[in-house]
Every structure is written in structure tokens, then in C-alpha cells.
Amino acid sequence: MIYKIATIPGDGIGPEVIAEAVKILNVIGEKYNHEFEFNYVTAGGCAIDEFGVPLPEETLKACKESDSVLLGAVGGPKWDDPTAKVRPEQALLGLRGELGLFANLRPAVLYEPLKDASPLKPSLVAEGIDIMVVRELTGGIYFGERGRLEENGVEAAYDTEKYNVNEIERIVKLGFETAMKRSKKLMCVDKANILESSRLWRQVVARLAKDYPEVTVDHMYVDNAAMQLVRKPSQFDVIVTSNIFGDILSDEASMVTGSIGMLPSASLGSTNLGMYEPIHGSAPDIAGKGIANPLATILSTAMMLKYSFGLVKEAEEIDNAVLKVLSAGYRTGDIISEGKTLVGTVEMGNLVAEAIKEGK
Ligand code: IPM
Ligand code: MG
DSSP, rough: OOOEEEEEEESSSSSHHHHHHHHHHHHHHHHEEEEEEEEEEOSHHHHHHHHHHSSHHHHHHHHSSEEEEEEOOOOOGGGTTTOOSEEEHHHHHHHHHHHTOOOOEEEEEEEEGGGGGOOHHHHHHHOEEEEEEEEEEESGTTTTTTTEEETEEEEEEEEEEOOHHHHHHHHHHHHHHHHHHTSSSEEEEEEETTTTHHHHHHHHHHHHHOOOTEEEEEEEHHHHHHHHHHOOGGGEEEEEEHHHHHHHHHHHHHHTTTTTOOOOEEEOOSSSSSEEESSOOOOOGOOOOOOOOOOOHHHHHHHHHHHHOOHHHHHHHHHHHHHHHTTEEOOOOOOOTTOOOOOHHHHHHHHHHHHHHHHO
């Protein structure tokens, strides 16, 4: 079977980490007799430079015609003006919207060999961190009506948080399904004490909960959730929430693990076509130096194998290889600690590749 992967290296460290991820998929392909076909396309800042738009038609077309999308990172200081008409992030929103990727899975895991990396006191992370943020991705305030107006001669602006029942239902359902596969605990984060859209979420959650009697459902206001994530991260397992709350909480959840360079993500829709990317962004300060951590992108390919291609065993093989390399003491600069061996981007990729080849 040939799997077609639209590959978007993007900006900053994107191309460097993508190269290692491609290396790993090729090793998996060889070992398990799969063919991965990489179709390289442009999006983000480099697309603005080359084509004047962040998401060229051709790129979108290539993504739609693929079995999945692998993305490095987009953005950088060169295109950072928030008042500019064309901005790299528009590529991300365009891809999410156009490909119908309504769900964003962001695991935040404290890896055992990296347990000292958390910025939280050891006593707070003693019970570990293993959170799955299920973020709504194509609705809410990101896609709602926005604009400028004048109020009694004063300039004003607005953005709209709007969700319909269908949009809520499909993401909450995925939250329940995800909880069923894990510890059967679902935390719904909202601001139902203030927002009408949150109250509609709660209604939908209550209705769907009847279909999942085994799942324990809890609700938490987003301000409290932000606090609880640093007070006792181990209390969370699956969190389901809206686009903007998920944006904020997933950054926080990843930070408490202390290794943002380790965390992958999957954006999923109603077909098998998904988009997979590290959550760390383009890190322009270290771009081109060969020191970026490729593990988040490599772990994103594991999510791709699992969620888009159903290759669960191959995905586990990648996860295990990464753990093995970390356990052997190899670290990129972002996760280095005393007594460990510092390696660069390519070397880290090679180590994981070797571990897969050696694995049974
Ligand atoms: C993310 C990012 C994006 C978002 C930006 C770059 C548009 O922060 O993927 O979390 O807000 O969704
Ligand atoms: Mg974000």
C-alpha cells in the first residue's frame, strides 16, 4: 500500500525536523513493507515570500489529494506584523478549515526519563502527567464573525464565539471516545458561568453522557482549569474544550511537562485525512543550526500512523524507539541535563532510526 503524505516543511526549524521525521517513516516503511510517498509543498512565511499568499491553491489541492499532511512549523519574525494583510498563521487556519479538521489532539506527557524537566516542584509532578487535550479546531471565536465598527464616534472591534449543536456534538463525542480508550475520565472545560455558548456545550455534554455511562464526566471553568493544571496536573486525563480555551490550555499543559520540543499533535476530521505537526512552532532563533529537537515531529508521525493509517504497531514502534533513545541518555539542547549526552537534530533522528531497526 502506498500512503501519500503532503509534506509542508514550512519556516524556521520546520525543514530540519521534517527531514528527520521523513527519515523515520522511511525506516518504518522498509521494515514493515509500506511505501510512503512524500509530496513536498509550500505554506506559511516561505509561501508568502514565493507566492504572495500563505496557503497557495496548489498546496491546498495537494493536501486534499493526500492520505495525510505532515507539517513542520510556520511563521517567524520576518512576517510577524499582526496588522499585515497576509500572515503565515492564515495557512494553518486555512488548512484546518478547508480540510475540515475539527479536532485537535494534543497529548501532554511527562516522559519518565525527562521527569526533571518540568518547571513544577517535584512534589507536584510526582504522580506524573499524561493529559490529552481534545480541542475544537474549526469553530468558535477563531472562525466567528469579526469586524470593526464605530460606537458613538469611538472605534471598536468585535469577535464572535459561536457554536452550533452539530459542531459541539462531534468534538464532545470524540472527547468521550478518547476517554473510553484511556482512563474513562472526561473533563469538560468551559466558561458556563458567563458564556451562553458554554451553556450549550454543557447541554450537549449532558445528552451525550448517556451514551457513555462508563465515563466519569466533570466540568471545570477555564480559569480554574488554568490554575489546577499547575496545582495538580495529575488530576487531568482527557480535557475537551473549545477552540480558544484549547489553544491556551494546551500551551500551558505542554509547558508543565517541561519539554515542549517533545510534544506532537494531530488534527482530525470526519475522514482519515489528518494533519500532524509538532506543537513547538518555528523557533527562528535556533533555525539552521542543526540543534532543534526533532522528537515532537517524529512522535507526530507516530500519531499519523495510528490515526490516519491505522498502523498501530508501527506507531508504537516509533514511541518505543524514542523512549529507548531518551533512556540511553541522549538529549538535544532543549532537554539536556547533567550527565546526559548532547546530540544535534540529525544525530537524534539517526538514533531513533537505529533503535527502530534494532527493535523486534
Ligand atoms: C496553535 C497556534 C495557532 C492557533 C496560531 C499560530 C494560529 O497557536 O496551533 O495552537 O492559535 O491555533
Ligand atoms: Mg497555540
